[in-house]
Amino acid sequence: MPPDSHSPSRPKKTAVPPPDGWQPDPSAPLPLQGQILEYMLERIGGGAWPAGMRLPSQRELSRRLRVDRSTVAAALGLLAERGLIETNRGGGTRVAAGPSAGGWNDYVEEGTHYPNLPAVQAINRLEFDRRLIRLGTGELHPDLLPDALLRRMLAELAQSPRLPLSYEEPLGAPALREAVSAELSASGIQADADSVLITSGALQGLQLIALGLLPRGSTLLLEKPSYLYSIHAFQSAGIKFSGLPLDEDGLSIRHLQAEAARHPGAALYTIPSFHNPTGAVMSAGRRRELMALASRFRLPVLEDGAYQELWLDAPPPPPLMALDTEGRVLHLGTLSKTVSPGLRIGWIAGPKPVISRLADIKMQTDYGASSLSQLLAARWLNSSAHGEHLAGLRSALRSRRDHALALLDRHFASIADWSVPAGGFYIWLRFHQPLSALRLFDAALEAGVLLHPGQLYDRGDSSRIRLSFAYASGAELEQGLAALAATAKRLLTES
Numbered sequence: 001m002p003p004d005s006h007s008p009s010r011p012k013k014t015a016v017p018p019p020d021g022w023q024p025d026p027s028a029p030l031p032l033q034g035q036i037l038e039y040m041l042e043r044i045g046g047g048a049w050p051a052g053m054r055l056p057s058q059r060e061l062s063r064r065l066r067v068d069r070s071t072v073a074a075a076l077g078l079l080a081e082r083g084l085i086e087t088n089r090g091g092g093t094r095v096a097a098g099p100s101a102g103g104w105n106d107y108v109e110e111g112t113h114y115p116n117l118p119a120v121q122a123i124n125r126l127e128f129d130r131r132l133i134r135l136g137t138g139e140l141h142p143d144l145l146p147d148a149l150l151r152r153m154l155a156e157l158a159q160s161p162r163l164p165l166s167y168e169e170p171l172g173a174p175a176l177r178e179a180v181s182a183e184l185s186a187s188g189i190q191a192d193a194d195s196v197l198i199t200s201g202a203l204q205g206l207q208l209i210a211l212g213l214l215p216r217g218s219t220l221l222l223e224k225p226s227y228l229y230s231i232h233a234f235q236s237a238g239i240k241f242s243g244l245p246l247d248e249d250g251l252s253i254r255h256l257q258a259e260a261a262r263h264p265g266a267a268l269y270t271i272p273s274f275h276n277p278t279g280a281v282m283s284a285g286r287r288r289e290l291m292a293l294a295s296r297f298r299l300p301v302l303e304d305g306a307y308q309e310l311w312l313d314a315p316p317p318p319p320l321m322a323l324d325t326e327g328r329v330l331h332l333g334t335l336s337k338t339v340s341p342g343l344r345i346g347w348i349a350g351p352k353p354v355i356s357r358l359a360d361i362k363m364q365t366d367y368g369a370s371s372l373s374q375l376l377a378a379r380w381l382n383s384s385a386h387g388e389h390l391a392g393l394r395s396a397l398r399s400r401r402d403h404a405l406a407l408l409d410r411h412f413a414s415i416a417d418w419s420v421p422a423g424g425f426y427i428w429l430r431f432h433q434p435l436s437a438l439r440l441f442d443a444a445l446e447a448g449v450l451l452h453p454g455q456l457y458d459r460g461d462s463s464r465i466r467l468s469f470a471y472a473s474g475a476e477l478e479q480g481l482a483a484l485a486a487t488a489k490r491l492l493t494e495s
């Protein structure tokens, strides 16, 4: 297991293609061998399989594609004849350098940003495969998004004398910043409109902070597991991670103190409400202790509030920024988890000099989030629709959560335990026996289920998965969880 402070290793040219779930269709007119050839030509030609990439063995391919080995061998033979793959003396097969060697293909992955983990790349593709049941997805099902209300607002927007077609101010559209400031105030955070930067989703907020505020080689303390392990925004900027354990009341203050002492100049990233992936909520007492410690160690705090509005049983304690009297906290928010991830609207609130530094980088990055999205978001937040939508959403998510928990009781009680979230989207499930979640990922895919292995959030934890009750329908949850339990039980018996 790589240490916490690792930089993710680059797969470079030895990577085996991630399983992308494609399989030949025996009922299609093109013979299986031809279908496999077409598929591989498309992968190589499109650059998804770069020069030098190692292919799985014929045996493995025949297992994944569910065809005879001879069919695989024939398709690979045709690729070799065309000079697109080559077999070395040890028997390994790689994508050949081809005529484009020396061009841009040689630069793939040479830049400063790390590639996604292979499983994340596979998930990003497979989430658009309609045949799969998505049991781990971090977004609301389209039926839970306020389609009709936003449609009406868009129609109203279309009637306004002038559409917002120009660039916006560096901090973002004033109307939206005012609306965000009012939203924050309702949660206990005092931040005027000039202390708010509109971003293209909270993810861009993280990128801007990684690039603009933290020196290379510095350390970010964070919960372990954490959402941040599944993206590479901070590691790509040369920032090291130091993971802190957490329990049902949030991150361990004892460990925070020890790590803050060990890494002078470190910053802290935390998701105090409905943590991704564990669902934990930091208690009010823990929040106070954390802020006292931050003050003592002069620790800058980055609070990710992506899920804080999504309480299902009772509102969480006030955000950390509401307790901040010293300008120590930057607070991230987003409309992605409640209203629409496609709008790409998020925000950062914090001290003005920090916000203006981040705005300057944002201007150099994309000149601002879409002005149409910003205006629509402002209308949305300024109307009564937001509050009404949230109330309906909470009730829908509550029944989905309860349904998912009942299904887990039915199918998983003998092999796993799990968190019971009081909000957000996620259930963090742990198998009693060691079970490689990456193996389970492959096997579940074959059974038509797409899941999020726990390793994406904690490289060292291979026996967990993150389930989400926000995306799959009730029927899909029933079918998907039953199939997943059967697959897990089969793997557990085999091992």
Ligand SMILES: Cc1ncc(COP(=O)(O)O)c(C=O)c1O
Binding pocket: 138, 200, 201, 202, 203, 204, 227, 271, 276, 304, 306, 333, 334, 335, 336, 341, 345, 346
């Ligand atoms: C904790 C957390 N923060 C930030 C984000 C980024 O969301 P977006 O960029 O869509 O606002 C996510 C998305 O999964 C998340 O889970």
